[in-house]
Amino acid sequence: MISSIAELISDRIGTMPAGERRAAQTLIANYPLTGLKTVAEFSTAAGVSSPTILRFVARLGFQNYPEFQSALQDELAAQLQSPASRTLDPSSTGGAASPMLEATLDNMRETFRHLTDKQLADIAARLAERRGKTFLIGGRFTDPLARYMAAHLAIIQPDVYHLAGQESIWRDRLIDMGKRDVLVIFDIRRYQESLVRFAEKAHQRGVQIILFTDQWLSPIARFARHVIAGRTAVPSAWDSSAALFVVAETLIGAVTRQLEAAGAKRIRDLESLR
Amino acid sequence: MISSIAELISDRIGTMPAGERRAAQTLIANYPLTGLKTVAEFSTAAGVSSPTILRFVARLGFQNYPEFQSALQDELAAQLQSPASRTLDPSSTGGAASPMLEATLDNMRETFRHLTDKQLADIAARLAERRGKTFLIGGRFTDPLARYMAAHLAIIQPDVYHLAGQESIWRDRLIDMGKRDVLVIFDIRRYQESLVRFAEKAHQRGVQIILFTDQWLSPIARFARHVIAGRTAVPSAWDSSAALFVVAETLIGAVTRQLEAAGAKRIRDLESLR
DNA sequence: GGAGCGCTGTATCTTATGTTACGTATTTTG
DNA sequence: CAAAATACGTAACATAAGATACAGCGCTCC
Numbered sequence: 001m002i003s004s005i006a007e008l009i010s011d012r013i014g015t016m017p018a019g020e021r022r023a024a025q026t027l028i029a030n031y032p033l034t035g036l037k038t039v040a041e042f043s044t045a046a047g048v049s050s051p052t053i054l055r056f057v058a059r060l061g062f063q064n065y066p067e068f069q070s071a072l073q074d075e076l077a078a079q080l081q082s083p084a085s086r087t088l089d090p091s092s093t094g095g096a097a098s099p100m101l102e103a104t105l106d107n108m109r110e111t112f113r114h115l116t117d118k119q120l121a122d123i124a125a126r127l128a129e130r131r132g133k134t135f136l137i138g139g140r141f142t143d144p145l146a147r148y149m150a151a152h153l154a155i156i157q158p159d160v161y162h163l164a165g166q167e168s169i170w171r172d173r174l175i176d177m178g179k180r181d182v183l184v185i186f187d188i189r190r191y192q193e194s195l196v197r198f199a200e201k202a203h204q205r206g207v208q209i210i211l212f213t214d215q216w217l218s219p220i221a222r223f224a225r226h227v228i229a230g231r232t233a234v235p236s237a238w239d240s241s242a243a244l245f246v247v248a249e250t251l252i253g254a255v256t257r258q259l260e261a262a263g264a265k266r267i268r269d270l271e272s273l274r
Numbered sequence: 275m276i277s278s279i280a281e282l283i284s285d286r287i288g289t290m291p292a293g294e295r296r297a298a299q300t301l302i303a304n305y306p307l308t309g310l311k312t313v314a315e316f317s318t319a320a321g322v323s324s325p326t327i328l329r330f331v332a333r334l335g336f337q338n339y340p341e342f343q344s345a346l347q348d349e350l351a352a353q354l355q356s357p358a359s360r361t362l363d364p365s366s367t368g369g370a371a372s373p374m375l376e377a378t379l380d381n382m383r384e385t386f387r388h389l390t391d392k393q394l395a396d397i398a399a400r401l402a403e404r405r406g407k408t409f410l411i412g413g414r415f416t417d418p419l420a421r422y423m424a425a426h427l428a429i430i431q432p433d434v435y436h437l438a439g440q441e442s443i444w445r446d447r448l449i450d451m452g453k454r455d456v457l458v459i460f461d462i463r464r465y466q467e468s469l470v471r472f473a474e475k476a477h478q479r480g481v482q483i484i485l486f487t488d489q490w491l492s493p494i495a496r497f498a499r500h501v502i503a504g505r506t507a508v509p510s511a512w513d514s515s516a517a518l519f520v521v522a523e524t525l526i527g528a529v530t531r532q533l534e535a536a537g538a539k540r541i542r543d544l545e546s547l548r
Numbered sequence: 549g550g551a552g553c554g555c556t557g558t559a560t561c562t563t564a565t566g567t568t569a570c571g572t573a574t575t576t577t578g
Numbered sequence: 579c580a581a582a583a584t585a586c587g588t589a590a591c592a593t594a595a596g597a598t599a600c601a602g603c604g605c606t607c608c
């Protein structure tokens with residue numbers, strides 16, 4: 001049963017065209033506030049035109065935009081009035097422990113709250129497909145995440161490549177990329193120009209892009225087939241990539257399970273590793 | 275100081291005429307949703323006319339109605355994202371969400387429960403000391419964590435090196451290491467022989483070792499000055515490094531703060547980065 | 549009890565928002 | 579590779595929203 005608009009969206013996001021999917025992702029990333037703004041604001045936030053927004057809400061089953069906004073407001077009202085379930089904290093940690101830890105845990109819950117099992121399953125299925133090659137790359141601080149994921153994926157399937165080093169090096173690798181291939185990109189603020197350029201070129205070649213970004217969405221989102229928006233705010237001078245890290249681990253686990261279920265011969269060797 | 279519109283209202287409600295007071299009460303009673311609707315809806319809800327609503331928001335200091343609504347939305351956005359009021363009701367996200375996530379969150383709480391603030395502060399202080407060089411290295415799956423930490427530390431202080439590549443390469447770097455230096459090692463099961471050998475030799479040269487490992491403790495622990503034991507068990511074919519990742523981020527934040535407090539000139543340039 | 553002031557609502561106007569139609573670009577299919 | 583179908587954006591349109599002017603009413607204070 002579908003009880004919230006967010007669920008409704010993640011349920012149908014797979015059947016949406018690119019533009020509407022971007023609208024959906026933008027809304028989910030900052031749910032539900034973007035939906036309470038005007039069509040014009042929503043459209044610029046998502047980087048699409050107003051009609052696309054209207055088509056998006058129409059596809060969700062609403063007659064018009066105001067009706068959609070009313071639904072969001074009703075939902076929000078219910079949420080705000082719910083028996084202030086705050087302080088639910090198991091207090092096993094005592095709360096006071098570390099503000100950094102608390103913020104990180106919240107980021108993870110929030111990140112996964114906007115991420116449905118189906119989305120994860122879809123992405124994992126795409127990664128488990130063995131049609132083409134898998135490339136991974138990240139930005140200044142997120143490249144280690146790309147490496148981490150690559151280190152695992154490379155064991156359970158062939159043709160997994162981490163793109164390292166200078167921009168010129170990976171730009172040349174574009175030659176190897178085509179429609180059947182997948183590119184996993186990690187990009188959080190401040191978004192890197194070089195990565196955006198690279199993503200655009202890869203997209204032009206038909207490469208399917210899976211983007212790990214923050215809640216404000218890297219500009220790469222416009223080229224991406226799948227977008228994972230993780231929360232990054234913590235009481236520190238730096239942004240936190242921990243939520244994205246956990247999503248990555250979850251995906252690694254999911255891909256492994258799928259390949260296992262498919263009986264890939266390579267997986268049996270895994271046993272000897274453990 | 276007045277931080278929310280609700281406070282602003284209750285502050286001035288005494289000076290308002292009857293009609294506007296009804297508007298104020300209606301808004302407070304269903305805060306802030308009534309304020310997000312149209313003027314017409316607001317007015318009928320309060321049982322007054324539209325101009326009264328507009329006079330009401332004008333009295334609060336807003337130039338026009340949209341400006342008032344934007345302020346409410348900003349407030350709501352902050353509220354929805356702040357950890358305290360997050361409703362993450364156990365029914366919708368709860369338990370069922372992702373066993374992977376739940377296990378990871380547990381791991382983090384457990385990891386930090388066995389990690390005192392003092393330990394973290396001590397380690398951060400050691401890393402913030404600028405007496406010698408800082409080297410970081412990790413195992414097959416944990417090396418990305420070493421990279422991640424190195425990427426951050428290298429910005430806020432000089433002489434931070436990540437040891438990459440073949441074993442022979444970093445073995446030769448031992449020549450550069452001495453009593454004043456720190457070596458951060460990440461090593462979880464299955465513990466790597468090469469890392470143990472390396473740690474032992476570094477230890478013999480007087481290098482202080484900070485070890486990130488799992489709860490069963492890598493053999494390197496016997497050489498380490500500080501040991502951080504993170505929980506790694508998750509329902510997956512792989513172990514999770516997420517808890518260690520969060521500890522690493524916490525340390526990065528702590529080191530940054532300490533250097534900031536010490537007024538390190540290098541830190542001031544950080545501003546330009548953000 | 550009467551005059552002045554202030555609050556409130558009705559009606560009108562203006563703005564900008566949501567909507568629709570249509571041509572172009574892109575993707576999919578045979 | 580060609581043709582059809584689908585998706586997207588530009589621009590014009592209609593509508594509903596917020597803003598304003600003005601008159602009526604109640605209240606207070608002399």
